[in-house]
Amino acid sequence: xxxxxxxxxxxxxxxxxxxxxxxxxxxxxxxxxxxxxxxxxxxxxxxxxxxxxxxxxxxxxxxxxxxxxxxxxxxxxxxxxxxxxxxxxxxxxxxxxxxxxxxxxxxxxxxxxxxxxxxxxxxxxxxxxxxxxxxxxxxxxxxxxxxxxxxxxxxxxxxxxxxxxxxxxxxxxxxxxxxxxxxxxxxxxxxxxxxxxxxxxxxxxxxxxxxxxxxxxxxxxxxxxxxxxxxxxxxxxxxxxxxxxxxxxxxxxxxxxxxxxxxxxxxxxxxxxxxxxxxxxxxxxxxxxxxxxxxxxxxxxxxxxxxxxxxxxxxxxxxxxxxxxxxxxxxxxxxxxxxxxxxxx
Ligand code: TXA
Ligand code: MG
Numbered sequence: 628x629x630x631x632x633x634x635x636x637x638x639x640x641x642x643x644x645x646x647x648x649x650x651x652x653x654x655x656x657x658x659x660x661x662x663x664x665x666x667x668x669x670x671x672x673x674x675x676x677x678x679x680x681x682x683x684x685x686x687x688x689x690x691x692x693x694x695x696x697x698x699x700x701x702x703x704x705x706x707x708x709x710x711x712x713x714x715x716x717x718x719x720x721x722x723x724x725x726x727x728x729x730x731x732x733x734x735x736x737x738x739x740x741x742x743x744x745x746x747x748x749x750x751x752x753x754x755x756x757x758x759x760x761x762x763x764x765x766x767x768x769x770x771x772x773x774x775x776x777x778x779x780x781x782x783x784x785x786x787x788x789x790x791x792x793x794x795x796x797x798x799x800x801x802x803x804x805x806x807x808x809x810x811x812x813x814x815x816x817x818x819x820x821x822x823x824x825x826x827x828x829x830x831x832x833x834x835x836x837x838x839x840x841x842x843x844x845x846x847x848x849x850x851x852x853x854x855x856x857x858x859x860x861x862x863x864x865x866x867x868x869x870x871x872x873x874x875x876x877x878x879x880x881x882x883x884x885x886x887x888x889x890x891x892x893x894x895x896x897x898x899x900x901x902x903x904x905x906x907x908x909x910x911x912x913x914x915x916x917x918x919x920x921x922x923x924x925x926x927x928x929x930x931x932x933x934x935x936x937x938x939x940x941x942x943x944x945x946x947x948x949x950x951x952x953x954x955x956x957x958x959x960x961x962x963x964x965x966x967x968x969x970x971x972x
Contacts, residue, residue, distance in 0.1 A: 628795065629790075629794050629796070629798065630649075630798065630800070631786070631799065631800055631802060632647075632649060632799060632802065633802045634646050634647060634803050635803075636757050636758050637757070641757055641760075641761035642761045642764050642765050647758070647762055647765050649799075650765075650801050651762055651765035651767075653798045653799055654672065654673060654766040654768060655673065655767070657676055658672075658682075658797075658799075659672040659682045659686060659797050659798055660797065660800070661783075661789045661793065661797060661799070661800040661801065662758060662800075662803070663756055663786075663802075663803035663804065663806050664698075664756045664759045664772075665727055665807045665808055666727045666754075666810065666811050666812050666828070666829050667774045667782040667783055667806055667811055667930070668775040668782075668783040668784070668789050668800075669772030669773065670683055670774070670775035670789075671683075671698065671762070671770040671771065671772040672771050672772070673768050674695075674697045674738040674770060674771035675737065676739060677739045677740070679739075679771070681741055683695065684741070686793055686796040686797050687773060687775075687776070687778045688779075689773065690778070690862070691741070691744065693773075693858045693859045694742065694746055695742045695743075695771040695773050696752050696771070696772060696773070697738055697742070697749060697750065697751050697752070697769045697771055698753070698759065698763055698772050699751060699753055699763065699769050700725075702720070705720070705753075707737055707769070708735055708738060708749055708751060709735060709751065711732070711733060713817060715817065715822065716730055716817040718838055719817070723830050723838075724752075724753040725754055726753075726754075726829070727754075727808050727812040727829025728813050728815065729752040729812045729813065729814045729815070730815055730817050731748050731749070731750045731751075731817055731825070732748060732751060733749075733818060734746070734747055735749075738769060738771070739771070748818060752812055756806070756807075774811060775788075775789045776788065776789075776793075777793070779862070779864060781865045781929075781930035781931075781934050782810075782811055782865075782930050784805055784809050784927075784930050784931055785805050786800050788930075808829040808923075808927065809926045809928065809930060810829060810961060811828050812826075812828045812829050813826065813831075814857055816845075816856065821841050821842050822839065822842045823842065823843045823844070823845050823856065824842055824843070824845060825845045825855065825860065826859075826860055826960070827956040827960050828957045831952075831953045831954055831956060832956060833952070833953060845857070845860075847861075864961075864964045865930070866964070866965055866967060867933050867934075867936045867937055868936075868937050869937075869942055869943055870943050870969070871898075871944040871946060871966040871969065872943070872944070872945050872946065872971045873946050873948050873966045873969065874945050874946065874947065874948065874970075875948045878903050878947070880971070881897060882906065882907065882909075884945050884971065885945065886909055888943065889909060893942040893943050894911045894912070894940060894941045894943075895909075895910050895912070895943055895944075895945070896910065896911065896913070896936055896941035896943065896944040896945070897910045897913045897914070897945050897946075898915075898932065898946035899913060899915050899916075899946075900915055900916065900919040900925070901918045902920065903919070914935055914936065916928045916929050919947075919949070922949060922950075923954055925949060926957060930961075933965055946962060
């Protein structure tokens with residue numbers, strides 16, 4: 628059965644907390660355990676142990692060609708896992724670690740082949756969440772961890788989301804409350820020149836370029852005729868049960884679309900912001916994902932709101948869109964996947 632360990636992320640000496648120690652013991656016994664990071668909850672297992680990694684794929688229903696991220700807590704662990712850390716990659720680590728940045732480097736072959744899906748590279752991330760750090764240190768292991776959701780669902784930002792998707796399928800959940808950033812880490816390939824962003828996330832392109840100069844975007848992220856370089860980006864993801872549409876023209880256009888639905892028997896949802904939430908009285912369900920003037924709040928709430936729509940029994944969702952600067956790039960990437968690319972002009 629799935630155990631639940633409640634932990635206060637602000638408590639002192641977390642590494643020796645009995646709950647953390649119990650979770651760490653599960654990890655070293657080869658079991659899999661969900662835990663909070665500053666981005667989303669992860670589903671962790673011993674990165675060096677094929678059986679643990681297989682359990683992760685199985686619990687999530689994840690295709691085996693989609694490699695996992697190794698979570699570490701010290702630079703020593705990075706050097707054990709990667710053959711070389713080039714100077715620009717080192718600069719990124721010094722600037723953004725611990726934090727929401729995942730760096731792809733050549734692998735030493737120290738982690739399980741199942742974890743890297745047979746690739747010669749490995750993706751590494753040092754999370755900043757105190758519970759994640761304590762758990763990694765207490766286990767003494769590099770921890771393989773994808774987001775702790777069923778494959779295809781929005782990533783979990785609360786322990787309840789993990790319970791909903793994975794209860795009975797994993798050894799336990801460390802509940803450290805809501806995560807902070809709310810969207811996953813940025814994935815950058817440090818083996819190319821210039822480096823390539825494979826997944827926009829918690830660290831923005833602007834932040835990266837300030838430190839290492841120009842970075843490229845994986846063309847596969849936006850071009851339907853080209854496969855993304857991160858295997859995970861090609862899969863359907865984040866989709867609510869209702870059919871979702873993005874409406875870049877904004878509020879007035881959404882009001883028109885909602886009014887038009889009054890002639891149908893479909894239940895209509897609107898995904899909006901605090902600034903506009905009073906403006907859709909004709910919609911059946913109106914949910915806000917934060918303040919338009921504070922994009923960080925939108926990132927923080929986004930996945931919980933997408934999950935919330937599933938319990939509201941709507942047939943169609945019209946969503947506002949956001950500027951693709953800063954964290955907005957990650958927000959729009961997740962929203963367009965949730966909408967399976969559907970846009971209404
Ligand atoms: O914020 C996060 O990154 C969260 C938390 C738990 O740390 N983790 C997460 O993992 O989002 P996951 O497995 O859901 O997404 C990892 C992405 C996938 O798209 C995967 O294909 C890509 O990173 N990836 C991992 N290793 C790779 C590699 N060696 N080459 C290319 N893409 C890789
Ligand atoms: Mg994921």
